[in-house]
Amino acid sequence: MTQTEIAIKMVLDRWYGSILNLNKQLSDLNDDQLQKEIVPGKNRGIYILGHLIAVHDDMLILLGIGEKLFPQLNEPFIKQADKVATQIPSATELRIMWAKQNEVLKDKFDKITTAEWFTKHTAVSEEDFLKEPHRNKLNIIITRTSHLQYHTGQLVLLKN
Amino acid sequence: MTQTEIAIKMVLDRWYGSILNLNKQLSDLNDDQLQKEIVPGKNRGIYILGHLIAVHDDMLILLGIGEKLFPQLNEPFIKQADKVATQIPSATELRIMWAKQNEVLKDKFDKITTAEWFTKHTAVSEEDFLKEPHRNKLNIIITRTSHLQYHTGQLVLLKN
Numbered sequence A, B: 001m002t003q004t005e006i007a008i009k010m011v012l013d014r015w016y017g018s019i020l021n022l023n024k025q026l027s028d029l030n031d032d033q034l035q036k037e038i039v040p041g042k043n044r045g046i047y048i049l050g051h052l053i054a055v056h057d058d059m060l061i062l063l064g065i066g067e068k069l070f071p072q073l074n075e076p077f078i079k080q081a082d083k084v085a086t087q088i089p090s091a092t093e094l095r096i097m098w099a100k101q102n103e104v105l106k107d108k109f110d111k112i113t114t115a116e117w118f119t120k121h122t123a124v125s126e127e128d129f130l131k132e133p134h135r136n137k138l139n140i141i142i143t144r145t146s147h148l149q150y151h152t153g154q155l156v157l158l159k160n
Helices: A003-028 A044-063 A071-079 A093-112 A124-133 A139-156 B005-026 B046-061 B071-079 B091-110 B126-131 B136-160
Strands: none
Touching: A003 A093, A003 A139, A003 B136, A044 A071, A044 A093, A044 A139, A071 B046, A139 B005, A139 B046, A139 B091, B005 B091, B005 B136, B046 B071, B046 B136
16 A cells, blocks of 8 residues: 555545444434534534535535535525524435435545545636645545534534 | 645644634633533533643654653543543643643644654554554544544534
């Protein structure tokens, strides 16, 4: 294994480990618990779950590996704050979307080659990428893992 | 820049970005707020801060770059749960330790070479490392960044 391959493995291991960690939290919470606010006046569990799916859906675009699976989540879970949208999917529906999305992402990540991980993501121009080669596809995984961990730390607080 | 150097930069950027993010949260919270439990019955802000310092102190050992700065934090903030220890440092003291530690860690990280980041950390044997080359020093930064983000997501909930 080259150092580059080791680096990719470490980043993806942390991503998949973080997904497994959230799966564990979700399986410990029932749908009623997900309806609760983490702290009075703050986001509900269901909003955090929808927000994560919406943010991860955008990774398909940023990595240039497909279209969003659930574009309808962008408005209620990214553009809008919690409790603004009048109609959002149920916790059960979001759980199904989350599981489906993780299958699709794994499938697509598996097909990205070592060299491709270090090519630019779609939100940076060719010109900027020449000066900032760290704005590559692998970095999208690094930043989204951070984001996922941040919200996992919140969801876990719903447990009694 | 080689791919290896880019990978190291991405990982360290995410670490320092996460430290800055926590600094921002800490500056928005006063010492009284840090004394509160994030959610009734769960950890207090002060415990999370002490826990992060204790965990980051252990990175000095894992990376083989020095002795712990605050070994006295291991017992109350790692071995014991919150509200078990009868005497812990004040929020003011912990803020000073946190700032000092971040200076020291940056100083020491700056001296680690590209090749060294891919050498084994001190908690893995030479034998295991041959089979699992991802158990290297850089991976310690990756996993601790995850951990830091997880708890940052909790601390932010103390803000009104």
